[in-house]
Amino acid sequence: MKKEVSRRKFLKYMGATALTAGSLGATSKALGQAKPIPKDPIKIAAVSFLTGAAAAPFGIPGDNTYKMCADKINAEGGILGRKIDLQSKDEAGGVDAQVKLCRKLILEDKVDVVLGYISSASCLAVLPLADELGGLIVAYDCGTHELMEGAKSPYDVPKFKLGFRSKAHLGIDNIALALYIKKNYPKINKIAGINQDYAWGRDSWLIFETAMKKLMPQVQMVKTLWPPLGNTDFTAHISALMGSEPDIVHSSLWGGDAVTFSKQALGMGFFKKIRMAYSRGEPYPQEVGKDYPEGQIICCAGTHYFLYTPKDKASADLQKWFVGEYQKRYGKYPSYPCYHAFQAIFAYKHSVEKAAKAVGGWPTIEEIAKAMTGITFPTPSGMLTIREDHNGIEDCLVGITKLTPKYPFPILDKMEIFPAAQVNAPIGMKTVDWINSWK
Amino acid sequence: MWIIYTLNGLYFAALLFLISLGLNIILGVMGILNLAHGSLYAIGAFIAAWIIITLGTQVPPFFLYVSLLSGLVGVGIVGFLMEKSLIRFMYKRTLEYQLLLTFGALMLLEDVIKMIWGGQAYYASAPFELLGKVDIFGNVYPAYFLFVMFIALIAGLLIWLFMSKTKLGIMLRAISLDREMATGLGLDITGLSTFAFVLGAGLAGLAGALVVPTTPALLGFGHEPLIFGFIVVVVGGLGSLKGALVGSLLVGFTRSFGIAVFPEIELPLLFLIAGIILVVKPEGLFGR
Numbered sequence: 001m002k003k004e005v006s007r008r009k010f011l012k013y014m015g016a017t018a019l020t021a022g023s024l025g026a027t028s029k030a031l032g033q034a035k036p037i038p039k040d041p042i043k044i045a046a047v048s049f050l051t052g053a054a055a056a057p058f059g060i061p062g063d064n065t066y067k068m069c070a071d072k073i074n075a076e077g078g079i080l081g082r083k084i085d086l087q088s089k090d091e092a093g094g095v096d097a098q099v100k101l102c103r104k105l106i107l108e109d110k111v112d113v114v115l116g117y118i119s120s121a122s123c124l125a126v127l128p129l130a131d132e133l134g135g136l137i138v139a140y141d142c143g144t145h146e147l148m149e150g151a152k153s154p155y156d157v158p159k160f161k162l163g164f165r166s167k168a169h170l171g172i173d174n175i176a177l178a179l180y181i182k183k184n185y186p187k188i189n190k191i192a193g194i195n196q197d198y199a200w201g202r203d204s205w206l207i208f209e210t211a212m213k214k215l216m217p218q219v220q221m222v223k224t225l226w227p228p229l230g231n232t233d234f235t236a237h238i239s240a241l242m243g244s245e246p247d248i249v250h251s252s253l254w255g256g257d258a259v260t261f262s263k264q265a266l267g268m269g270f271f272k273k274i275r276m277a278y279s280r281g282e283p284y285p286q287e288v289g290k291d292y293p294e295g296q297i298i299c300c301a302g303t304h305y306f307l308y309t310p311k312d313k314a315s316a317d318l319q320k321w322f323v324g325e326y327q328k329r330y331g332k333y334p335s336y337p338c339y340h341a342f343q344a345i346f347a348y349k350h351s352v353e354k355a356a357k358a359v360g361g362w363p364t365i366e367e368i369a370k371a372m373t374g375i376t377f378p379t380p381s382g383m384l385t386i387r388e389d390h391n392g393i394e395d396c397l398v399g400i401t402k403l404t405p406k407y408p409f410p411i412l413d414k415m416e417i418f419p420a421a422q423v424n425a426p427i428g429m430k431t432v433d434w435i436n437s438w439k
Numbered sequence: 440m441w442i443i444y445t446l447n448g449l450y451f452a453a454l455l456f457l458i459s460l461g462l463n464i465i466l467g468v469m470g471i472l473n474l475a476h477g478s479l480y481a482i483g484a485f486i487a488a489w490i491i492i493t494l495g496t497q498v499p500p501f502f503l504y505v506s507l508l509s510g511l512v513g514v515g516i517v518g519f520l521m522e523k524s525l526i527r528f529m530y531k532r533t534l535e536y537q538l539l540l541t542f543g544a545l546m547l548l549e550d551v552i553k554m555i556w557g558g559q560a561y562y563a564s565a566p567f568e569l570l571g572k573v574d575i576f577g578n579v580y581p582a583y584f585l586f587v588m589f590i591a592l593i594a595g596l597l598i599w600l601f602m603s604k605t606k607l608g609i610m611l612r613a614i615s616l617d618r619e620m621a622t623g624l625g626l627d628i629t630g631l632s633t634f635a636f637v638l639g640a641g642l643a644g645l646a647g648a649l650v651v652p653t654t655p656a657l658l659g660f661g662h663e664p665l666i667f668g669f670i671v672v673v674v675g676g677l678g679s680l681k682g683a684l685v686g687s688l689l690v691g692f693t694r695s696f697g698i699a700v701f702p703e704i705e706l707p708l709l710f711l712i713a714g715i716i717l718v719v720k721p722e723g724l725f726g727r
Binding site: 049050051052053055056057059060223224225226228230231232233235236237239240242243255256259260263264267268269272287291 | 440443444446447448450451454553558559560562564567568572578579580581583584650653654655657658659660662663664694695697698699702703706
């Protein structure tokens with residue numbers, strides 16, 4: 001007797017078949033999506049100032065570090081077996097030139113990632129291109145707190161889906177300085193400021209002044225000076241500061257300006273009466289040498305200091321390699337831009353590896369961006385986290401210059417580390433609003 | 440403190456005087472508005488820095504100070520080459536051509552600096568540090584700044600003597616007063632123009648060399664002095680030694696006291712003064 005298949009049974013079988021087919025289809029689709037790992041090298045564009053005032057203090061050390069790190073990664077087998085093809089590019093030429101260059105890198109050269117930018121103006125102009133062009137951009141050294149912050153608190157994050165900054169913004173330097181001053185010089189009455197007359201200087205002073213007013217409301221701001229970028233004669237500024245008799249002078253001067261100011265101030269007896277507090281002064285004692293004045297408060301733009309040992313072993317081992325290798329290659333101790341370059345290139349490496357694990361193959365740009373959001377990894381200056389707002393947060397180290405027989409320049413004494421939570425605003429809150437909300 | 444503010448003003452004025460004097464000679468004698476003047480100043484700084492760093496501590500300090508003259512000589516040679524190869528073709532052209540050409544020369548010289556010295560900073564502070572500090576009514580002041588003022592004073596006096604007492608100087612003045620008449624009188628305009636350009640360029644180079652012990656030589660080093668140099672020329676007047684002196688002092692003191700008293704508007708104030716002078720006395724305070 002021919003066994004009749006009932007309608008109910010038929011539908012059941014059909015359903016099961018469909019489910020099996022569906023799941024098989026899904027599996028094969030997933031397997032199809034798991035792109036094989038390409039054989040060709042990963043194109044990484046590293047954009048730093050290779051010429052101009054910012055080249056010597058930041059751009060060249062940063063670029064050196066990219067090369068050193070790419071060599072390390074390649075020697076260890078690359079990223080998922082793919083070697084890095086590093087392309088150094090110059091950040092000089094202004095914002096328009098950088099926008100053009102970035103478009104070319106993403107659209108024509110089809111680089112896998114753009115790591116770069118020292119100037120805040122470059123970052124502000126270029127980061128929006130990430131989402132517009134569908135390219136991954138990781139800002140590595142620029143400081144402005146406005147880059148990832150919205151117009152008012154609370155703001156939505158992330159501001160850019162494919163744009164990141166693998167370091168903390170200038171808020172940490174200036175908040176840490178204010179905290180250090182409050183703790184170590186509680187009796188001071190007068191503070192002055194000398195900052196360059198553009199976004200970097202203005203933003204740095206804004207954060208520092210806001211934090212100081214909150215932490216030490218009794219302190220008077222007696223003078224604020226705004227020399228132009230690239231100023232070669234600071235004598236008038238030095239005298240004006242001395243004339244206003246502050247206890248401490250805040251400064252975010254960088255590069256040649258920082259060195260010129262120090263040397264001229266030294267010649268005018270400035271440091272006998274006044275103490276400087278530099279928000280990013282870390283490179284300059286090494287730059288100036290033994291004549292760099294002692295007793296100056298210096299912030300390291302994070303915990304980026306060659307004599308700092310991170311708490312976790314992985315980071316401490318990296319720091320040992322980093323300082324030794326950089327010194328061997330370039331004859332100097334690494335300065336903070338070097339640490340920033342390490343963070344950017346390794347943020348990419350760790351994110352690709354994390355994303356690859358999740359998707360089972362070479363990830364898309366979107367998948368890498370997803371993996372980079374919230375990632376934590378070891379760096380020579382400690383564990384680094386890139387938050388959901390696509391901005392790195394870091395602890396911050398402040399110390400005081402002191403000459404020792406061991407080094408031909410003053411090193412930092414009385415070092416204090418301010419934890420990331422103490423110097424970074426919470427996600428979605430503007431830094432200035434956060435400081436103003438302190439109790 | 441006021442005496443230090445005054446000295447700061449004098450120091451800045453001394454440098455500006457050398458820069459604007461060169462700018463003025465080139466403008467007055469040759470009628471060329473040299474936008475590359477700041478680059479010549481920068482080349483002076485790089486040459487001097489390079490020599491000071493090379494000499495290091497192996498030579499007696501006296502030679503370090505003599506080496507500052509390398510800015511004058513070296514940039515004089517650059518000026519000679521520049522005049523012979525570029526500038527001489529511009530004498531009969533209108534101002535727009537000169538501006539285009541000298542702006543092109545500015546870009547070219549920046550690249551030459553980049554090719555020769557690279558992108559890094561050159562620190563050559565030995566002459567600044569060796570002279571130490573002096574006590575001026577209880578205020579510490581670097582002796583090197585006084586040295587710069589002294590050199591600028593000597594240079595100013597020499598140029599004044601040269602322009603008013605020597606035949607060559609008088610011929611240069613004649614050209615600046617009336618080029619056609621000077622040609623008609625049979626003066627060697629070509630040779631004298633080359634000389635004026637070399638002298639003007641050399642003065643810019645000397646200023647660059649004098650400033651480099653106080654600040655590192657970097658790419659883009661000549662931009663700020665060019666702007667201030669033009670303010671001095673606008674304020675003091677074209678082709679006038681007295682104008683260069685008074686203009687430099689006015690800018691130097693406005694800047695020094697401005698930073699001490701009203702730092703927020705110190706720079707706009709300088710441009711405002713230049714603007715008012717342009718409107719009220721377009722030829723400048725001592726211009727013709």
